[in-house]
Amino acid sequence: MAKEEEELPAILVLASSFGIDIKSQNPPKYRFLEAFSSPIPLLQFLQQQQTLPPSVRAIICNALKPVTADVIRSLPSLGLIVTASVGTDHIDLTECRSRRIQVVNIGGLFTADVADMAVALFIDVLFKISAGDRFARNWGLSKPLGFPFGSKLGGKRVGIIGLGRIGGEVAKRLEAFDCIIKYHSRNKNPSVSYTFYSNVVDLASNSDVLVLCCPLTEQTRQIINKEVMLALGKDGIIINVGRGALIDEKELVQCLVKGEIRGAGLDVFEDEPNVPKELFPLDNVVLSPHAAALTLDGFKDSCDYVTKSLDTFFSIKPQVSKTKLACD
Amino acid sequence: MGSISILLVGKVLPYLEQELDKRYNLFRAIDPSQRAAVLRDHASSIRAVVASSSGGPDAALIEALPKLEIVSSFSVGVDRIDLQKCKEKGVRVTNTPDVLTDEVADLTIGLILAVLRRICECDRYVRSGNWKKGDYKLTTKFSGKTLGILGLGRIGAAVAKRAEGFDCSICYYSRNEKPDSKYKYYPSVVELASNCDVLVVACPLTPETHHIINREVINALGPKGVLINIGRGKHVDEPELVSALLEGRLGGAGLDVFEKEPHVPEELFGLENVVLLPHVGSATVETRTAMADLVLDNLEAHFLGKPLLTPLV
Numbered sequence: 001m002a003k004e005e006e007e008l009p010a011i012l013v014l015a016s017s018f019g020i021d022i023k024s025q026n027p028p029k030y031r032f033l034e035a036f037s038s039p040i041p042l043l044q045f046l047q048q049q050q051t052l053p054p055s056v057r058a059i060i061c062n063a064l065k066p067v068t069a070d071v072i073r074s075l076p077s078l079g080l081i082v083t084a085s086v087g088t089d090h091i092d093l094t095e096c097r098s099r100r101i102q103v104v105n106i107g108g109l110f111t112a113d114v115a116d117m118a119v120a121l122f123i124d125v126l127f128k129i130s131a132g133d134r135f136a137r138n139w140g141l142s143k144p145l146g147f148p149f150g151s152k153l154g155g156k157r158v159g160i161i162g163l164g165r166i167g168g169e170v171a172k173r174l175e176a177f178d179c180i181i182k183y184h185s186r187n188k189n190p191s192v193s194y195t196f197y198s199n200v201v202d203l204a205s206n207s208d209v210l211v212l213c214c215p216l217t218e219q220t221r222q223i224i225n226k227e228v229m230l231a232l233g234k235d236g237i238i239i240n241v242g243r244g245a246l247i248d249e250k251e252l253v254q255c256l257v258k259g260e261i262r263g264a265g266l267d268v269f270e271d272e273p274n275v276p277k278e279l280f281p282l283d284n285v286v287l288s289p290h291a292a293a294l295t296l297d298g299f300k301d302s303c304d305y306v307t308k309s310l311d312t313f314f315s316i317k318p319q320v321s322k323t324k325l326a327c328d
Numbered sequence: 329m330g331s332i333s334i335l336l337v338g339k340v341l342p343y344l345e346q347e348l349d350k351r352y353n354l355f356r357a358i359d360p361s362q363r364a365a366v367l368r369d370h371a372s373s374i375r376a377v378v379a380s381s382s383g384g385p386d387a388a389l390i391e392a393l394p395k396l397e398i399v400s401s402f403s404v405g406v407d408r409i410d411l412q413k414c415k416e417k418g419v420r421v422t423n424t425p426d427v428l429t430d431e432v433a434d435l436t437i438g439l440i441l442a443v444l445r446r447i448c449e450c451d452r453y454v455r456s457g458n459w460k461k462g463d464y465k466l467t468t469k470f471s472g473k474t475l476g477i478l479g480l481g482r483i484g485a486a487v488a489k490r491a492e493g494f495d496c497s498i499c500y501y502s503r504n505e506k507p508d509s510k511y512k513y514y515p516s517v518v519e520l521a522s523n524c525d526v527l528v529v530a531c532p533l534t535p536e537t538h539h540i541i542n543r544e545v546i547n548a549l550g551p552k553g554v555l556i557n558i559g560r561g562k563h564v565d566e567p568e569l570v571s572a573l574l575e576g577r578l579g580g581a582g583l584d585v586f587e588k589e590p591h592v593p594e595e596l597f598g599l600e601n602v603v604l605l606p607h608v609g610s611a612t613v614e615t616r617t618a619m620a621d622l623v624l625d626n627l628e629a630h631f632l633g634k635p636l637l638t639p640l641v
Contacts, residue, residue, distance in 0.1 A: 016463050037462075064463050112471035116494065120447050123438030127608065133448040136604040137597045140590055152431040152612050176493030177434060273459040280455045286447065287454040289464040295445070297469040 009314055010055050012075070015062035015084055030310060036065065042074050053077075058313060060306055063087050064272070064290055069095040080313045084302045085293065086110065086166075089216045089243060104309050108165060109301045110293035115169035117292035118211050118241045121265025122174075124286045125237050126151050131283040153177040159207030161200065161223065162214025162242065163189055170211055182207060185214075200224075204231035209239060216243035226251045229261055236261045241292045244269040253278050256285060267292045332631060333373040335366065337389070338380030340402045344620035348378060351624070358383060367392050376400065376627055381560075381607070382589070384408025390417060398630045400623045404428060405560060406640060407533035414641050421641035422626040426482065427618040432609045433486035436558050437494075439582035440475075440526055442603045443554050444468040449600045468552075471495050476524030478517060478540065479531025480506055483558070487528055499524055502531075517541075521548035526556060533560035541565065546572045554580040558609050561587040570595050573602060584609045 008031040016036045033056070038045045046053055054077045061067050063085035069092040072078060078101055081091060086107035096103050124130050158174050160167045160183040171181045171194065181194040184203045188196040197203035200223055204210060210232060214220050224238065224247040232238070238261065240247060249270045255261045256279065263284035269275050272290055279285050334352040336345065348354045355370055357363040360383075374393045377385050380402040387410045390396060398420040399409055406423050414421050442448055446467045453464055475491045477484040477500040488498045488511060499512040501520040506513070514520040517540055521527055527549055531537050541555065541564040549555060555578060557564055566587040572578040573596065580601035586592055589607060596602050626637050 112495070113469055116441060116470045117445060120438070120441035120445055123434060124442065124447055127435050127438050127612075129435075129438050129442050129603065129605065130448045130451045132605040132608055133442075133603050134452075136592060136606050140592050152614060153434045154430045173493040176490045177437075178430070273463075275454055275459070286451050288447065288450040289454050289459040291445075291450050291464045291467070294464055294466050295469040296466045297472075299466050 009057060009310075010049075010051050011310065012056050012059045013061075014065050014067065015060055016064075029314075032060075042071055058082065058310060060084070060310075061091070063090050063293075065090070067091045072096065072099065072101065080104065080309070082106075082306050082309045084306065087215060087243065102313070106302050106305045109305060110295075110298045111165045111169050113295045113298045114166050114213075114241050114292040115173055117267055117288070118166075118170045118213070118239050118265075119173050121239050121241070121267065121286050121288065122209060122211070122237070123153070125239070125263040125265045125284065126153065128283060130286050153179055155180065156208040157182060157206060159183065159197070159203040159210045160194075161185075161203070161210060161212050161246075162220075163192065163194070164213065164215075166241070167211070167213035168192075170213060186219075200228050201231045204228045204236070205233075207232065208235060209237040212238070212240045212242040212246050214242055214246065216245055221245055222248045224248065224252070226255075229255045232261055234259060234262060237263045237265070239265045241267045244272065249276065256282060332375055333370060334376045334378060334627070335370075335374045335393070336378045337363075337385060338378070338383035338402065338408070340378065340380050340623075341616045341620050343617060344378075344402060344623060347620070347624055352376075352627075363389070376630070378402060378623060378627075379406075379409055381405055381408065386410050387413040390414065390419065398422070398627065398636075400626045400630075402619055402623050405533060407560060407562075411641055419641070420630060420636060420639055422623070422636055422638050423640050424619040424622045425638055427622060428609070428615045429482045429486050431612050431615045432483050432558055433490055435584065435605075435609050436483075436487045436528055436530075436556060437490050439556050439558070439584065439603055439605070440528075440554065441470055443556070443580045443582040443601065444470045444473075444526075446600065448603055473497075473525040474499065474523065476500065476514075476520045476527045477511075478520065478527065478529050479559070480509060480511070481530065481532075484528070484530035487530060517545050518548045521545045521553065522550075524549075525552070526554045528556045529559040529563045531559060531563070533562055538562050539565045541569070543568045543572070546578050549578060551576055552579045554578075554582065556582045558584050561585040561589060566593060573599055 011030045011032050013032050013034045014036050033049050035045050053075050056075045057077050058080040061083050067081060072092060072095045080102045082104045084106055086105055088103060088105050091103055156179050158179045158181050160171055163183040163185045182203060183194050184197045184200050253276045256264060265286045267288040268290055275287060332352050334348060335355045335357060337357050339358055355366050357366045371392050375395050375397050377399045379399055385399055390410060390413045396419050401423045404423050404425050409421060450464060453459055471494045474497040477488055480500040480502045499514060501514050501517050546568060570593045573581060582603045584605045585607055592604060622638060629636055
């Protein structure tokens, strides 16, 4: 390795979508260590890269891979974790707090993309678009009008769980389809006219679809349980663009297989990338590989933001940086 | 009314066929090969024809039915019906506007999202087990894009209203500029295609709009552009569309209709930037039932001497 290169700050990259663009800086300011596709343990990987663990002071990641306590403990000088996501549940925040590591999220950049995905999944489940595309590719169009019918959006009661930025953008989009918006949140929002439900079961009883847009916390873990799903009923649909663990996944699979709910559009799962195989033969589910935030536009914006975060961090002397926890 | 003879020439919702059977003396010639036999035995008694997007009375059939008074179509598009001949012969024609507007507009947005965000491909990626090998790739954002609407009628306007919820800019081409519209007008389809990211075909099929999406328009839409057809297959020069997609001259397509339904060009099956649907626009239970009721109500009104609900001719 050239001496100049050796002196550049080493950044550990755990997110596959950042590989290319960030590296094309001129002159280079950082040395990016792309560990995301490496199957070998971290310390071995760093050795291969001729990098001593104490020289890694920053990590770039996204919601698709966890940043565990083990990883953090391997890097004694780690001071910054930038996650290209709004969620931070994939990072061991307790470990970060005790080590005074700054965690920066990029909430806001992907809001529209995630909201778009929620609507896309909803329309797909209602109109069976993915099922129809599979059907057309397998059998052409020669089947008669017996193809399973869909159901339009107008008049549907949409129950949003978590009326934050993403939930708000989902609401705005679905209002243009003449849906009726209701929501459940930690607190009622006085500036919106949508009907508030303090109880999720009540919301489910009064909704045709539940859209999950809230963060994963101890309070929201399995907020969608069997009781909620039965209250939603046989015509009900669940759309999840939050986190897999917001739903009791085993119960969800049973409800879908037995027809206790009408269908589901799922971008997230309890144990990604593992998805319950029982869902694969179903035409009333649409499955997506945690792709709600994976757009080119969002990626460009987040590269800029990540670069700025790194620049700010490295221009500040280590003793001066404060602990800053990610917030929405 | 059980003695009134009606001829069914297109595929319709089973509920409609059952009701027609109950209320009238119903004959069927959905398959063109059935036509000759039906005409031979019943041509002189048939007073009404029920058509759909899959079949309607051409000039020859209209001529062959001397007692024909009304054609009621289970569709909003009437390109299968020889309207000129109907006018000449004083035959009334009804269709099913409005009841399917919202649903077709809903599906249009769903198709756009499915193509841009690769929803069907995402679903295949998960079901095939490929997600275990690596994360999915980056797709194209929909919010904020420019939507070009070809035909700013009921359906086009409903699509525009929904797209505005995604902060899209809307532009359009129509036979005539609409002075009350807040959207940007382009005087030609090529200009519209050059200036939008997604082009939606939402106009009726007429001799003027046949193959309105041709090579020039497709090239103007370009390698990042997406074509959405929820009109009629014949709006698009299909071989041109296929070669443009295969060569990368067009970014993607969402198609609910095809030139020679039920035939779908097989070259499209291997493409991940297309979404193919078996003509499901208006396929919701609520809408198809409402359409069926409109057909029945128009027929009933006619035979009772009352005003037609949704006459075209």
